[in-house]
Amino acid sequence: MTWAGKILRVNLTQGTIKSEPLNRQWAREYIGQRGLATKYFVEEVDAKVDPLSPDNKLIYATGPLTGTMASTGGRYSVITKGALTGAIACSNSGGYFGAELKMAGWDMIIVEGKSPKPVYLSIENDKAELLDASPIWGKTVWETEPWIKNHHQDPLIRVSSIGRAGENGVMYAAIVNDLHRAAGRSGVGTVMGSKNLKAIAVRGTLGVGNVRDPKAFMAAVNAGKKVLHDNAVTGQGLPKYGTQVLMNVINEIGALPTRNHRDVQFEGAKDISGEAMHEPRKTDGKPNLVTNQACFGCTIACGRISKIDEHHFSVENKPQYWGASGGLEYEAAWALGSANGVNDLEALTYANFLCNEDGMDPITFGATVGAVMELYDMGLLTKEQLGVEAPFGSAKALTYFAEITARGEGFGKELALGSKRLTAKYGHPELSMSVKGQEFPAYDSRGIQGMGLAYATSNRGACHLRGYTVASEVLGIPVKTDPLVADGKPELVKAFQDATAVFDSAGICLFTSFAWTLADVQPQLAAACLEEFTMDELNTIGERIWNMERDYNNRAGFTAKDDTLPPRLLKEPAKTGPAKGLTNKLPEMLPRYYELRGWTPEGTLKPETRTRLGL
Template structure:
């Protein structure tokens, strides 16, 4: 057991090339310095990955890490992080997954799993407490994700085993393939599933029977009870429990920044057909909760009739409804659910899938591609049946689906219309149109992962009150910076971001102290968040990324929002970038200065890896 409380005490390292499996002591100094999961992952990837590593080559790594408060009474402590170099963006990347995988890994005795190398045939990793083996997975290759989970549990004769696996999309190296766990939880963005597929690793199965020691059990119990009480009375948390994440549809669309028809607009006229109320009335049949979560935002949906009758999923989540729904002009709930099911079972990120579909639809409507290119599909915006058929092509890499599986940046460049890809660094936008929420535009641009909404989710602060702050651009750099540091702490603790309804930074650090026994304060936590942000920037700088890559598509900068409550607005990116770089202590090209690195104690690390 680790001396630093809250840790299991070991890191599992698996070399698929040699088949060797080793157990290393958890680097407690690194966990103390970077809290856990995201922070430790950034540190290890920068230290261990050679410059310019091929994201789909054997030298790339998948670094799965947990946080210190997981496996305890801490509410919402259920995220596990995988860190890697993305085949979609070429950047540093981390992806989060909820459900029950993270605590199971810790109960098995590990704070993380590092996967490296490439097997010469398909395998899966079986972790049964201290017994760890690689098992042949040739019979599983080609199976869908749900079938893979079922087959592994049957083979190992235990229905309680937790499984993370890839589907055919990962095997076929789709650049935005994801890793599925608990059927409907995903390491969603950036292509972790493709990296796993490139390594011939079909799945990771875990069974743990241990427990996690905490420093102050009484204090942790009191904090947990307080958090549950706050969440029970919090209106936002109650809405999330009742409706799931789609509770955000009406507010986002109502303010006119819900990405619509490949972000040609921010207002979807048929949003009422795919909003939370419509889902609740027409398709929701149950609730699902992640480990230690009192909100239970997961909603089970079932299609009762029509061509997709019998389809059942968890979701659609807000982002899936946005990218596969509004952004494709699709208001058909049944088609939306079916599109999500295809992505889930084949192992594909629903957000990027919706983004590439909307790109193809705009190209179709503009005559850039025709029915000859689409295999006869009528890819006009709003055609739900065509959306479903297109998802089938993408997950199988058939016809135009083969091109779209490369991601919107590569696809748009191949089609000669790079300006129509709504992406940053190769990562497609989340569902928020930054012309109606300008801090999100800066957040997309500076994100180390590309256009990811949870690097600096400023939308809540920007739309508070009368909502007019969202149109301001001066001062947004400070908001983005602070939010970015806060989220780095949340992700390193491995808390679900929904816990922020009840847990501010003060309360999060109280949980951390009760678990770990370390005397971290709020200022110290924010400093760690700043260090993590700079580590991520240093990785990308090493790979050649700088200000030229902190961009937004021309549509956001030159085409005023045409309709809706955000009509007439653009994103003033350059002045926000200048302000942000100044606040970060970076030069005008977005590179951390020597003085900043020295102040953060990172200068030696940069010298080691540069």
């Protein structure tokens, strides 16, 4: 059980909405959320489709544990062909929206076509309708959500929407729910905007249905919660410092990409760290951090709520930014900060507020600014072109760029392209720190070798959430491996990638995997669902999902040549820290990885691999 058993199919071109039964056989083979929605997507959408054409589809999906008592069971994913990458995209978000969708009685929403005019989808349990969004088109996420709640006279509605970035075609626009939780990467918000769909508003009062064995489920859930509570990362580090607990750690081991990956350590890391967010400011004696916050059903509570210094240059005449809102997480703090050499915590918080407010992925935005600052440093971009002096370290340039990008003003139109398109336009594609068009997150793969292989082979472009070998290489979870060696990393990366696919498909947060293995997830799924989902089955399902995504990308035109890293990481050795003198050893790791995956040297699935996985 715990699948609602229904999907909502919305055709925006025709303005039609219909309910369909969930394909139970596919649910058995792919679980839910990422796996199941991707199965629907690859069966229905031509791999050659233009991401911004009406023929692309956008799928909102929950997992069988979404909305249940399982810790962190509040997740949902958005699956489409990514605007930024042209590859399969699946962006995962927390907050409360996913659980609300499940409690309204829906496993998934499949959005097709393109509306002739701006609309939003309103769902109240089994009643769904498309409504006029012209009053909120052109508005930010922060204006859209309150407007919808007020319009429907229901403060308990949960809203998932795009801001001006999604409307204006910023290639890395995000979809934001609950004001500051986001399905952030790959341009899923750009696809939503191309369909003239402003928001989905959900009110669900039906609950999630029955779990198969309530007694066994509660026992498994409680056991899982105890494991999270007793773990140093999920029980102490993340609640206190959030993901920002990593800033100083990653900097010390020489794997914090700095100034567009020119360096691997940032002298200003301590100023923008989780610890710094706790310290009283010199100006007003108050810390940047107000409190932590949890998503639906979460016992970790890693979310940050921050307040900017009202006298800071970025907000001194802007009282609308003086209230508390979603604060910096590690990836955003790195991308807005270290990637650009900026160590101004308040400026980073302001830029992050703007990313939330208008629905932009802060990772791609910040990394793109890093490429622009390098082009400026080389004399290839000027103040006249940019509208501002933009040397590495300029907080003023960072905040100015954040303001103009979502609005599509001036050089903001160029920043909206993402680093791959922008650097190619100015003749230096090698300055884009990306894979398959998606920018790296906050780990330099010269200092953490496994992450280089994980980035290069990720199905959605460079990503830390598709095989977080940092857990093993840095934190020693579940076993400690040496971050500076390539040996054994293909096995590690494959194991992490397959397991992650299961976590994502179950409807729980990946951060549980700092403490949980699949052995902690399996009894929860087995007690909740009609299927037993043995450990062997879960391992196979994870592998099946990974290979299904890979196969779609192959048909979309991606080949083994795309499983690579920028020349900087392969040819320019790290200058400082434990990795000094090292480049990433991808050429050593990739052949072994292909062999483990059961792929040809060209990076395609062998017939026997297809047969074994039922693809």
